[in-house]
Amino acid sequence: MSDLIPPPIRVGAVSYLNSKPLIEDLEDLAENAELMLDYPSLLADDLAEGRIDVGLIPSIEVIRNSDYEIISNACVATQGPVLSVKMYSRVPLGKIKRLALDMGSRTSATLVQIMLAEQYGVFPEVEPLPMDQSIEATTADAILLIGDRAIHTPDTKFAATWDLGEEWLRWTGLPFVFAMWAVRKNQETGSLASALCQARDRGVTLLDEIARREAPQLGIEVSVAQSYLKNNLSFHLGPAECCGLQLFQELAIKTGLAPEGVPLVFRNCISAG
Secondary structure, eight states: OTTSOOOOEEEEEEOSGGGGGGSTTHHHHSTTEEEEEEOHHHHHHHHHTTSOSEEEEEHHHHHHOTTEEEEEEEEEEESSOOSSEEEEESSOGGGOOEEEEETTOSHHHHHHHHHHHHHHOOOOEEEEEOTTOOGGGOOOSEEEEETHHHHSOOSSOOSEEEEHHHHHHHHHSSOEEEEEEEEETTOOOTTHHHHHHHHHHHHHTOHHHHHHHHHHHHTSOHHHHHHIIIIIOEEEOOHHHHHHHHHHHHHHHHTTSSOSOOOOOBGGGOOOO
């Protein structure tokens, strides 16, 4: 039996530009890992249903599920404007009654509802915006877009535009964590946790190269991709990020968007610092 080759560890990562630095050469660094790319919301379902073993999933899913553990301090976070998570409103913010939410999002969908409730006392009716549809496809008062398509500025004029990373920092003074590497309890991962950190460390030294490689596929200028990766994102789950994550959890519970009693568990006593 000792000669049997163990099955690959199925690793799911986000297909957006913001996650590319976290998976640079990951399959070379991680022994027996099989990498799959998808949208954040779909990765969350894949992890919950056992189709992947480890996933870079929306932070709200870790907050909602007591069966998950955080396996790495590599993450997708921001310490200010994030560029790729925006809400466009056709009406003044206090008058939003219908909100269309990008179906690729769960963390950002929760965050925008929290901020509207806490800052404006607004609890809009929400509806999905399919990932293949544009802003013009919905008549909702406001629209949340995430990921690569949010980087493209719409031609339409809006009454207000929120960059959610910028608004969160202005409101709380803290970074915001959009996605983290999570694993189900009792799932063996071997040395994967170390490989995830190594891939992140390698990726952040190659941001220019990643931008040059990915920008043409997204239809954006290389300089925009470079600035986005360098200036709008951070990839380390440190003490300030953990404070932001804890506040997000408290507010999600307060607004009824997350359950109480779900601890943030770091596997193998991984420090968030």
